[in-house]
Amino acid sequence: MKKVLLQGRDICKSFAQNGETIPILNKVNMEVYEGDFTVIMGASGAGKSTLLYALSGMDSITSGEIEYRGKRISGLTEKEMARIRAKEFGFVFQQTHLVSNLTLFENIVVAGYVGGGRPRDVQQRASELLSRMHVDGAKDRLPSQTSGGEAQRAAIARAMIQGPGLIFADEPTGALNKSNSEEVLNLLSTLNSDGQSLLMVTHDVRAAIRGNRILYLEDGKILDEFTLPVYSAADARQRETQTTQWLSSLRW
Incomplete structure (x- = not known):
C-alpha cells in the first residue's frame, strides 16, 4: 500500500x-503518494496553480487542512x-527564476546554503546534479548566456x-520548445524512476x-482522476491516446 506523503482536506x-x-x-x-508522479490538469482558470501553491505553503488557504508526512502544515507561521x-x-516553475548575476553553479549552491549545508558538501552535490542534468558544461555561465x-x-x-521529499512543478515546460521540453520531461521521469x-x-x-496519476480540476474541485503505469517511452503514444480520450470525456 502506498504511503501518503501530502494530503489536503x-x-x-x-x-x-x-x-x-x-x-x-x-x-x-x-x-499525493510517496514515489508517485502526480499531475494536475484542468482548463485555464480552474485553480491548478492556486492548488499547487496552497499545498506547498506558498499561498495561504481560506479553510481546510494540509498535512505533510502526517503533520499539519496549514496554519504554520x-x-x-x-x-x-x-x-x-x-520548486520548478515555468520561468526559471534563476538569479541573473549568478552563474548556474552559484544559483544552485546558494540554494544549498539556505538549508544550512556545509559548503564543501553543497558544492560537491551541486556539481553532481549539474552533471546529472546534463548541464555541467554551462555551469560557469550566467542564465542569460544559456x-x-x-x-x-x-x-x-x-x-x-x-534532497527534497517532494518537487512541485508548475508548467515546467510551458516556456520551452519541443526539443527542450522533451529533455526536461525526460529528466523529471528519470528522477521519478529513481524514487523522487x-x-x-x-x-x-x-x-x-x-505521470502515473492525473487529477482533473474543474471549478476549484477535483472532478476525476486517471491512473497510468509508470512511464515508459515505448508506451508514450498509447498513453497519449488514452489520456486524450479521458480528457475528452470530461469535455476538456
Missing part, C-alpha cells in the same frame, strides 16, 4: 472582489513554513539540492502522460 481558497467572495478552490480533497520549504520541498532548456535543467538541479516524488501542474498532454 476540504481545502478552500477565495478572495474578495467588489464586495463579493470569489471562490478559487472549493473543498478540495486529495493525496511563515517562518516555520519557510523552513519546511527549504528542507523538504523543491538556452532555455539549459536554464530549466539548472533550475531542476536547484530544486534537488536539498513529484507534483506537477500542466496543460500539455505530452507532459501529463509522464
